[in-house]
Amino acid sequence: MARKKIALIGAGQIGGTLALLSAQKELGDIVLFDVVDGVGAGKALDIAQSAPTQGFDVALKGTSAYEDIKGADVVIVTAGVPRKPGMSRDDLLEINLKVMEQVGAGIAKYAKDAFVICITNPLDAMVWALQKFSGLPTNKVIGMAGVLDSSRFVHFIAKELGVSTEDVSAFVLGGHGDTMVPLARYSTVAGIPLTDIVKMGWMSKERLEEIIQRTRDGGAEIVGLLKTGSAFYAPAASAIAMAESYLKDKKRVLPAAAYLNGEYGVTGTYVGVPVVIGAGGAEKVVEISLNSAEQKAFDKSVGAVEGLIEACKKIAPKLA
Ligand SMILES: NC(=O)C1=CN([C@@H]2O[C@H](COP(=O)(O)OP(=O)(O)OC[C@H]3O[C@@H](n4cnc5c(N)ncnc54)[C@H](O)[C@@H]3O)[C@@H](O)[C@H]2O)C=CC1
Numbered sequence: 001m002a003r004k005k006i007a008l009i010g011a012g013q014i015g016g017t018l019a020l021l022s023a024q025k026e027l028g029d030i031v032l033f034d035v036v037d038g039v040g041a042g043k044a045l046d047i048a049q050s051a052p053t054q055g056f057d058v059a060l061k062g063t064s065a066y067e068d069i070k071g072a073d074v075v076i077v078t079a080g081v082p083r084k085p086g087m088s089r090d091d092l093l094e095i096n097l098k099v100m101e102q103v104g105a106g107i108a109k110y111a112k113d114a115f116v117i118c119i120t121n122p123l124d125a126m127v128w129a130l131q132k133f134s135g136l137p138t139n140k141v142i143g144m145a146g147v148l149d150s151s152r153f154v155h156f157i158a159k160e161l162g163v164s165t166e167d168v169s170a171f172v173l174g175g176h177g178d179t180m181v182p183l184a185r186y187s188t189v190a191g192i193p194l195t196d197i198v199k200m201g202w203m204s205k206e207r208l209e210e211i212i213q214r215t216r217d218g219g220a221e222i223v224g225l226l227k228t229g230s231a232f233y234a235p236a237a238s239a240i241a242m243a244e245s246y247l248k249d250k251k252r253v254l255p256a257a258a259y260l261n262g263e264y265g266v267t268g269t270y271v272g273v274p275v276v277i278g279a280g281g282a283e284k285v286v287e288i289s290l291n292s293a294e295q296k297a298f299d300k301s302v303g304a305v306e307g308l309i310e311a312c313k314k315i316a317p318k319l320a
């Protein structure tokens with residue numbers, strides 16, 4: 001059976017980590033594309049030279065030519081710029097929107113049958129723009145954020161309670177920004193909702209609120225520590241989980257920025273919701289019932305994303 005092909009657009013911090021993880025998991029042959037000549041090739045060669053000790057058999061290639069992504073099964077987009085301390089993700093909108101236009105054109109020309117995962121920030125607006133610029137079907141273009149935000153929530157809960165992350169699961173909905181909605185009611189420890197964990201007295205309500213806020217600030221916390229860029233290991237691992245679910249038709253239910261066509265009462269916007277990811281791409285948006293406080297928080301988050309989409313339309317009128 002021929003190997004699958006994975007194209008990584010952007011060979012920076014996340015792109016390089018995506019290449020390493022894809023190789024170690026033997027997800028397919030890898031093309032690392034970057035506008036900066038040599039970056040993709042350098043990382044491809046470096047990772048290829050780890051194969052003898054890691055024991056994987058995949059081909060890696062670096063490039064600055066879009067034609068090399070031809071026939072890719074999965075395209076993961078990290079092209080653009082990350083934020084620095086003092087910036088919000090939204091400050092990246094104008095510069096990264098231009099990048100999405102170029103990337104969208106490249107995908108449309110050479111990889112129109114691919115499953116596309118966008119990571120570039122501000123995530124929900126960028127995945128919306130990338131789908132428009134590429135013209136690919138909405139079920140084949142998705143944004144990575146919810147898996148990362150939920151992983152952060154899981155990490156903080158497991159650490160707080162002194163339990164394995166294996167037994168904690170969490171859901172964070174909404175846009176990938178300050179308004180994201182970590183859902184305590186749908187996040188569990190061995191099946192016990194966090195709201196019950198509080199009732200049982202295992203964790204105080206105040207501590208849970210602090211952890212929820214730390215989750216919302218999870219990206220900024222790492223930007224503050226790194227100073228020169230943003231998180232990349234966990235973001236890459238999150239996108240790989242999504243790519244793997246598509247390539248292996250695992251049909252995992254993962255929180256991701258999906259195109260909403262009436263679900264949750266929202267139309268025409270990408271926002272973080274639980275999605276079944278399988279061979280058909282984003283196969284189904286799972287509509288969980290929200291109580292009034294959760295709905296209010298979700299609506300606020302959708303409003304923030306819609307504001308960014310309007311800003312995109314002003315900058316690039318052809319998106320309107
Ligand atoms: N969705 C999420 O949860 C997360 C999103 N991000 C975002 O991911 C993006 C990438 O982050 P990093 O990899 O850390 O940044 P990075 O700066 O290390 O890598 C970005 C790469 O994109 C390349 N690039 C710039 N313009 C390009 C173009 N027109 N075509 C192709 N490549 C181009 C750059 O040369 C650079 O190598 C940022 O926008 C960041 O904010 C980061 C973490 C989590």
Ligand SMILES: O=C([O-])CC(=O)C(=O)O
Binds near residue numbers: 082176223230231
């Ligand atoms: O915070 C950032 O700029 C990068 C990001 O989206 C994250 O790590 O969640």
